[in-house]
Amino acid sequence: MSIKTIVFIGLGLLLLYLFFTVGAPFLLALIVAIFLEPLNQLFMKRFRMNRLLAATISSSLFTIILIGLIALLGVKVVAELIAFFKKVPNYFEDANGMVDDLMNQAQSLYQNFPPDAIETLENWLMGLTSTLTKMVGTLSNTVIAFASSIPGMFIFFIVFLVAVYMMSFSLPTMKTTILSLFEEKSQQKVDALLNNLKKSIFGFLRSQFILSALTYIISLIGLLVLNVKYPLAIALLIIIVDIMPILGTGSVLVPWGSYLILTGNLYVGVGLIILFLVITVFRRIVEPKILGDSVGIGSLSALISLYVGFKLVGVIGVFIGPLVVIIYMAARKAGLFQMKFKL
Structure with a gap:
């Protein structure tokens, strides 16, 4: 494998990584645009529309269906998620209290155990209690992080929808541009x-x-x-x-x-x-x-x-x-x- 091929593969993997991070809305928009392409071709052949009109109609249909699904299901799911995450810390606090009760009950049972066994059991139970406490804190932070990320999610959604329209219209041009980067025989x-x-x-x-x-x-x-x-x-x-x-x-x-x-x-x-x-x-x-x-x-x-x-x-x-x-x-x-x- 030549150095040129290795460099090409490395750049491709880097581009793929960037697509899945900062370029995520554009990657999703590209996938949707490719998915809508057969519908664009149908509009152009059957109703003799130009590319701009066909892409606008197909992208608008996708936007309406997506927003409708979000309105019907998304609001309900988000409401349940918020209520669920508010309840989850209480569940872990109950579990933490249950572990404390078990520790108190267990102390009367293993008093006659060897000192090494008692120390091992107490360390294990204390570690379990500490883990539950950390999980409660993590879940609370998760709820706060979710709430603070809502404005960013809204911007992501808007950029994604705008990119769907633009990529649906310019998809053939993008393909031609990519092919032009290679030699004619390739x-x-x-x-x-x-x-x-x-x-x-x-x-x-x-x-x-x-x-x-x-x-x-x-x-x-x-x-x-x-x-x-x-x-x-x-x-x-x-x-x-x-x-x-x-x-x-x-x-x-x-x-x-x-x-x-x-x-x-x-x-x-x-x-x-x-x-x-x-x-x-x-x-x-x-x-x-x-x-x-x-x-x-x-x-x-x-x-x-x-x-x-x-x-x-x-x-x-x-x-x-x-x-x-x-x-x-x-x-x-x-x-x-x-x-x-x-x-």
């Missing part, structure tokens, strides 16, 4: 790369959306059956945690269910554990099929890319990792990176 391969990349990325996003939507539905049904408060918000929290590698739905449902079982609420506690098992089995059965069919990469490759991306870059790497694999697979299909070892 433009065909780059065009094939962009087409394969578009199919793979949209396949990946579609698979993640389908998996998240199905998991949300199962979680919501389970929470409604168990008569849990704030089901919309909690189901959304489960989805957000489930996207993160290593964590998964068990990071929410298992500790919560275990706490309820310890405090005597067996019905809801056992129900949450069963819900976790149902979601886990369902995803293990469905995920390889959906991901493989939509993206064309194996489930093992997807898992490795998720974990490596997370360890190297953090939460953003959860998305960058699979995209790097997708870009590489698309480049190979287009005839690039045909590297073979000769012994």
